[in-house]
Amino acid sequence: MDISGLTIKSFHNALQRKEFSAREATDFYFKRISEDDSVRPFISTLEIQARERADAVDKMLADGDETGPLAGVPMAIKDNILIENTPVTAGSQILKNYFAGYNATVIEKLKKENCVFLGKTNLDEFAMGSSTENSSFHITKNPHDLKRVPGGSSGGSAAAVAGGFSLAALGSDTGGSIRQPASFCGVVGLKPTYGAVSRFGLIALASSLDQIGTLSKTVEDSAIVFDAIKGSDEHDATSDKNEYGATAFFDDDSAKKLTIGVPKEYFSGGMEKETEAEINNALHVFKKNGFTVKKISLPHTKHALSCYYIIMPAEASANLARFDGVRYERNQEAESLPEIYKKTRGSGFGNEPKRRILLGTFVLSSGYYDAFYAKAQKARQLIADDFKRAFAPADYGVDVIFTPTSPTRAFKIGEKTEDPVSMYLSDIFTVPVNLVGLPGLSIPVKKYVVGSGELPVGFQLIGKRFHEKDILNLGMWYEREVGE
Amino acid sequence: MKKIIEENAVSNLAELAKLDIGSSDKKKLLRDLEAVLEYVAELQSLETDETSSQKNPPACGEVLSADNTLRPDEVKTEFISELSTKQFPEEHNGFLRVPPVFE
Numbered sequence: 001m002d003i004s005g006l007t008i009k010s011f012h013n014a015l016q017r018k019e020f021s022a023r024e025a026t027d028f029y030f031k032r033i034s035e036d037d038s039v040r041p042f043i044s045t046l047e048i049q050a051r052e053r054a055d056a057v058d059k060m061l062a063d064g065d066e067t068g069p070l071a072g073v074p075m076a077i078k079d080n081i082l083i084e085n086t087p088v089t090a091g092s093q094i095l096k097n098y099f100a101g102y103n104a105t106v107i108e109k110l111k112k113e114n115c116v117f118l119g120k121t122n123l124d125e126f127a128m129g130s131s132t133e134n135s136s137f138h139i140t141k142n143p144h145d146l147k148r149v150p151g152g153s154s155g156g157s158a159a160a161v162a163g164g165f166s167l168a169a170l171g172s173d174t175g176g177s178i179r180q181p182a183s184f185c186g187v188v189g190l191k192p193t194y195g196a197v198s199r200f201g202l203i204a205l206a207s208s209l210d211q212i213g214t215l216s217k218t219v220e221d222s223a224i225v226f227d228a229i230k231g232s233d234e235h236d237a238t239s240d241k242n243e244y245g246a247t248a249f250f251d252d253d254s255a256k257k258l259t260i261g262v263p264k265e266y267f268s269g270g271m272e273k274e275t276e277a278e279i280n281n282a283l284h285v286f287k288k289n290g291f292t293v294k295k296i297s298l299p300h301t302k303h304a305l306s307c308y309y310i311i312m313p314a315e316a317s318a319n320l321a322r323f324d325g326v327r328y329e330r331n332q333e334a335e336s337l338p339e340i341y342k343k344t345r346g347s348g349f350g351n352e353p354k355r356r357i358l359l360g361t362f363v364l365s366s367g368y369y370d371a372f373y374a375k376a377q378k379a380r381q382l383i384a385d386d387f388k389r390a391f392a393p394a395d396y397g398v399d400v401i402f403t404p405t406s407p408t409r410a411f412k413i414g415e416k417t418e419d420p421v422s423m424y425l426s427d428i429f430t431v432p433v434n435l436v437g438l439p440g441l442s443i444p445v446k447k448y449v450v451g452s453g454e455l456p457v458g459f460q461l462i463g464k465r466f467h468e469k470d471i472l473n474l475g476m477w478y479e480r481e482v483g484e
Numbered sequence: 485m486k487k488i489i490e491e492n493a494v495s496n497l498a499e500l501a502k503l504d505i506g507s508s509d510k511k512k513l514l515r516d517l518e519a520v521l522e523y524v525a526e527l528q529s530l531e532t533d534e535t536s537s538q539k540n541p542p543a544c545g546e547v548l549s550a551d552n553t554l555r556p557d558e559v560k561t562e563f564i565s566e567l568s569t570k571q572f573p574e575e576h577n578g579f580l581r582v583p584p585v586f587e
Binding site (some may be wrong): 085098099101102195208234237238240254264300305306307309310311317322325326327328329330337338340341342343345347348351354355356357359361362365371372373374375376377378379380381382384410419420421424435436437451457465 | 489493494497498500501502503504505509513514516517519520521523524525526527528530532533540541542544546547548549550552554555565566568571572573580582583584585587
């Protein structure tokens with residue numbers, strides 16, 4: 001049977017019916033990864049560990065032990081998330097020989113669910129980018145068109161799921177790094193609420209924006225993985241203490257009751273023609289099925305990208321200070337301490353981290369701080385207030401906000417590498433969600449078959465804080481309505 | 485239009501950020517920085533509250549409606565992993581050896 005055509009749910013059922021063993025499924029994926037090198041989603045694979053874990057699942061099944069929905073599920077993990085005693089690079093030469101000393105909390109949680117980790121996926125260096133071309137290792141290609149990028153920075157994870165190299169994946173999203181590649185590759189991507197999932201063991205980019213999330217073939221699969229990884233963690237002081245219930249069940253009645261807001265600022269030009277047509281098709285599906293769809297306004301949207309490109313590099317420049325040649329790999333030509341810092345960082349970081357470190361240093365420097373960083377933080381508050389009004393019952397009172405995920409479909413490899421601003425613009429619809437800390441979900445407008453030549457388009461559903469249930473439930477409704 | 489950053493800004497920022505940058509890369513980085521700063525400079529046109537209560541920017545936690553999660557100040561050593569300490573460029577009995585700070 002074609003294992004790569006399964007979803008987490010159908011994989012689980014087939015495994016329970018003993019149509020294949022967990023080991024056979026794991027072997028199937030490794031065979032596929034080694035035989036087809038057209039996409040190259042992985043930086044490293046974890047064959048020995050994965051096979052041991054699969055064998056352990058098969059033993060549990062043979063012994064009649066109770067197993068959950070993720071047991072034996074082959075997953076790909078973005079290479080900025082730590083798996084103990086395995087290489088972790090964050091896509092950077094500065095960590096090319098580094099081994100993780102401990103497990104990220106999300107990995108501990110997925111291990112308890114008996115997941116199988118196939119390998120670590122490619123990403124833009126330190127998750128800085130929107131195309132995965134900034135990886136210092138290799139370029140990952142979009143399975144739908146090998147001349148095009150998979151998006152980024154979780155491009156390896158999105159391409160792994162879309163190309164049938166993994167059943168599901170974890171990514172991280174600082175300004176759209178899960179949702180934009182999900183849109184480009186025709187898969188589902190969930191960025192949870194800030195604080196919903198522990199970031200312990202995630203290599204930090206910008207700490208007030210980063211969030212770990214899921215990439216999968218269906219909304220239901222994302223909900224299953226999200227239920228497994230969410231929850232408070234004493235090792236992440238920003239993780240929220242409130243426990244909230246399972247999201248991985250579909251409830252038609254409550255889905256139908258959700259009011260959908262459509263912000264006019266997201267449809268005011270700048271979208272590629274084909275993308276806009278697909279987005280309108282998706283919106284029409286909700287309208288013709290009797291959903292309450294309201295026009296709303298988020299007036300400060302136009303300032304979100306500027307705000308983001310001040311705050312993110314400011315935080316990144318501080319987070320990347322730890323790669324100084326003292327604690328991690330050192331440039332061997334350096335002798336004095338200042339030389340160790342400069343040479344290690346100069347030779348270890350690629351162009352994009354250097355750009356962002358310099359930008360962050362600039363906006364935080366004396367004389368510019370008020371005009372840039374402080375101004376951006378005030379703008380951020382205004383953007384947050386826009387969303388509060390959208391959700392407030394006394395104001396617009398919507399439950400979910402509908403937008404495009406990205407203004408274009410996947411662009412050609414090399415098309416934007418020389419022009420950072422045009423690259424940054426591909427995240428224009430996703431960054432406001434991170435600035436405000438809300439949950440966002442990208443869903444393919446329809447099922448895009450690899451090989452059909454069609455380039456995928458995704459739409460985004462934004463929910464209230466900690467209301468992942470709303471966007472996932474509405475996404476599951478859409479998935480059922482549009483069908484396979 | 486008035487230049488936001490000076491010609492030698494990249495060298496100064498690189499010194500502050502402790503980054504070795506080759507002279508050929510400096511020109512390109514200056515162009516990139518100018519382009520990004522020109523784009524984000526539009527924020528200056530945004531009216532924000534500059535009264536005393538808004539003199540300082542709001543804290544991230546405030547914007548995100550997130551509370552600080554504090555724990556008692558107790559030393560915990562469970563995450564001092566031998567695998568991490570072994571990878572220090574210079575290690576001594578599980579400790580990190582730092583090059584001399586003063587000459």
